Amino acid sequence: MFKLPNMSELLYYDLKDAAGVAPGLATQVCRELGRRIVAGHFAEGALIDDENKLCDRFGVSKSVVREAVKLLVGKGLLEVRRGSGTRVRRRASWNLLDDDVLAWHQGIEPRPDFLRQLMDVRQMVEPNAAGWAASSATDVQIDEIRNAQDAMERAVSIQEFVIADALFHRAILRASNNELLTAMEGVIFSALLSSIKITNDDPRDNRERSLPLHREILEAIEANDSDKASSAMCKHMADTYERLSNVLPGFRLKEAERG
Amino acid sequence: MFKLPNMSELLYYDLKDAAGVAPGLATQVCRELGRRIVAGHFAEGALIDDENKLCDRFGVSKSVVREAVKLLVGKGLLEVRRGSGTRVRRRASWNLLDDDVLAWHQGIEPRPDFLRQLMDVRQMVEPNAAGWAASSATDVQIDEIRNAQDAMERAVSIQEFVIADALFHRAILRASNNELLTAMEGVIFSALLSSIKITNDDPRDNRERSLPLHREILEAIEANDSDKASSAMCKHMADTYERLSNVLPGFRLKEAERG
DNA sequence: GCAACTTAAACATCTGATGTTTGCTTTGTC
DNA sequence: GACAAAGCAAACATCAGATGTTTAAGTTGC
Structure with missing residues (x-):
């Protein structure tokens, strides 16, 4: 279901003492989406799949996807607008000092x-x-x-x-x-x-x-x-x-x- | 229902271009909890109210509280453990470079x-x-x-x-x-x-x-x-x-x- | 050609049920 | 009395589905 992080990213999390506790589904979805965004799979301003599609793709419920998206919004990677969709913000708006965002850079x-x-x-x-x-x-x-x-x-x-x-x-x-x-x-x-x-x-x-x-x-x-x-x-x-x-x-x- | 942020905090958000869009309930709850934590209303490691109590206190549903708590976990202010409760992490673990965390410091x-x-x-x-x-x-x-x-x-x-x-x-x-x-x-x-x-x-x-x-x-x-x-x-x-x-x-x- | 209306898409929120982990209590044995 | 195992309750995790709200786009009528 989820892609596994590579060694550098794991090492990064190790150093941050962030390992040991199994992350919940929301965190896993957040990280997987985050990796794809940082890796440049989406153009600046591109719409990502809507909640339902993401639920299907990851095999989780709406609440999980919603929490994951909220986390990415908090890190400046996504921007949600009611009525329209959820889109990827331009790189200049990302919280590049955030540990997760930096960790995801290790993956590429x-x-x-x-x-x-x-x-x-x-x-x-x-x-x-x-x-x-x-x-x-x-x-x-x-x-x-x-x-x-x-x-x-x-x-x-x-x-x-x-x-x-x-x-x-x-x-x-x-x-x-x-x-x-x-x-x-x-x-x-x-x-x-x-x-x-x-x-x-x-x-x-x-x-x-x-x-x-x-x-x-x-x-x-x-x-x-x-x-x-x-x-x-x-x-x-x-x-x-x-x-x-x-x-x-x-x-x-x-x-x-x-x- | 919610405490209003003071002028310095508003100014901070203005400068960050983060104003203009009305924040959702989850964001409001997150900010209010964040302000209280930064202001030192909780001892290091202290348990905060559980989901149900927070729902009652803020007059919102569980999903909203859950999202708000997840956001604060993402900023390093909270730590949740299944079975036990949700507790405030020590200040050294906070993401002090996060814009919201810095903004909440303006409130005190x-x-x-x-x-x-x-x-x-x-x-x-x-x-x-x-x-x-x-x-x-x-x-x-x-x-x-x-x-x-x-x-x-x-x-x-x-x-x-x-x-x-x-x-x-x-x-x-x-x-x-x-x-x-x-x-x-x-x-x-x-x-x-x-x-x-x-x-x-x-x-x-x-x-x-x-x-x-x-x-x-x-x-x-x-x-x-x-x-x-x-x-x-x-x-x-x-x-x-x-x-x-x-x-x-x-x-x-x-x-x-x-x- | 433009303005007002309609509608569908997509997120926001609520509700309530069920699963899972953890810490504590209780109980039973030695 | 000490200690270990079973049981129980608290609290978070996840799910499912219903309903509200906002936005963008299309449609109609003048």
């Missing part, structure tokens, strides 16, 4: 242009987060970062390494003690997972280059050195940019602004 | 601590946005910024000025041509509205100080000067910080990280 081939935007945001957010973490993190929060670093060092599989990497960056966001930054962890996950999917042709190289950069960030935060944490994170971001540029032809760093 | 007295976090994010985002806008904005996008500037100069009421101010910053976000930054306009609106609510004791002063700063940003973007746009925006942010610090005792700028 990453577009270089969107990945660059994600990386620009990382470049903007993470050095600040590292700096704030260095000046305001509690001991417990620093422990969390250190644990992630240890897990990266110990990781034996690619998947373990990716998860530890993600947890490292999440721990820094949380240690920044800014609720809004914490709420952006989904964006960082999305950029990170997409980057890895593209650059892991030589995972060993990835790992050898990453580890010392992460260590440097951790040490700066441990030392309460805000500036150094910030610049170490900048270095890490620049490294990621460089690796993406090597692999991805359409990926271009807007050097002008970043000098 | 702004907490200095949260306002500082909002301003830290503005300080992080807007200089970058201005820089990218300077290097990549189209003529149409620059026109939009200029129109907002003109509207600020011409504004005769405080409300007109606030709206034009918000549109100015939104136009810059959009001109940055980064979909994720565009999706953050709600955060900027929220910070801006809260700031104004606090610092508009002397609105004339506000206006006289703001206008030249905005003009400087506009001119830099018109001149395609990325660095100047960035630093002009920094100056504007610093000014806002300073005015907030003067009025708000609990508001403190973390100077250490920003040098």
Whole structure:
């Protein structure tokens, strides 16, 4: 009845601690519709099937479909008008910061242009987060970062390494003690997972280059050195940019602004 | 039956172009519950009334309440468990970047601590946005910024000025041509509205100080000067910080990280 | 050619029944 | 008395079907 999400999307939900509880029918329908919309199966402004057709297609009752549609409306993907139908809104109206919307992007081939935007945001957010973490993190929060670093060092599989990497960056966001930054962890996950999917042709190289950069960030935060944490994170971001540029032809760093 | 939203919240929805269409019952119930949760009427993890009680209280049917609850679950405010009840999640799990959640914050007295976090994010985002806008904005996008500037100069009421101010910053976000930054306009609106609510004791002063700063940003973007746009925006942010610090005792700028 | 009316499509809401999960209570045994 | 299994009630999940409302489009009449 439902299409299964792919590995990246599952990994995304894992990282968001959103797994474990079996989602209801409404959530399943919502996700399946959401994946199709994000994948571009519908033109901007196109009408989707009406309630009855959707009921038939998914084999569920009207209430379930209605709830699913309401969820997608809440995420800005759909727009319902009584009398006419339910249509797909233009991409500029989507809540691109929503975790589900970002997760559904993991299900499709990453577009270089969107990945660059994600990386620009990382470049903007993470050095600040590292700096704030260095000046305001509690001991417990620093422990969390250190644990992630240890897990990266110990990781034996690619998947373990990716998860530890993600947890490292999440721990820094949380240690920044800014609720809004914490709420952006989904964006960082999305950029990170997409980057890895593209650059892991030589995972060993990835790992050898990453580890010392992460260590440097951790040490700066441990030392309460805000500036150094910030610049170490900048270095890490620049490294990621460089690796993406090597692999991805359409990926271009807007050097002008970043000098 | 329903509590009416206050002026700031209405203004927020106006800016988000979310007005005009009469929301359905489910949306109304969702907003009212959302306001109460954000306002802190429920302890973390507290059970809210069950479906039947909510039906009675709001005078609507089960389906409506169910949809409203599903919406709040989607925003991370609620968590439902079959058998037990529906409970309020801890604040760290809320989607604080969601436009509705931010709008509901407008309904309550702004907490200095949260306002500082909002301003830290503005300080992080807007200089970058201005820089990218300077290097990549189209003529149409620059026109939009200029129109907002003109509207600020011409504004005769405080409300007109606030709206034009918000549109100015939104136009810059959009001109940055980064979909994720565009999706953050709600955060900027929220910070801006809260700031104004606090610092508009002397609105004339506000206006006289703001206008030249905005003009400087506009001119830099018109001149395609990325660095100047960035630093002009920094100056504007610093000014806002300073005015907030003067009025708000609990508001403190973390100077250490920003040098 | 245009305005007023009609109608069908599609969403909005309500009602009430039935299934399922969970947590608590009760009961029975050792 | 302790503990485990069975039973029960609360609360959400889903379904089915009826009725109301809004919108868009077609139709008629002048």
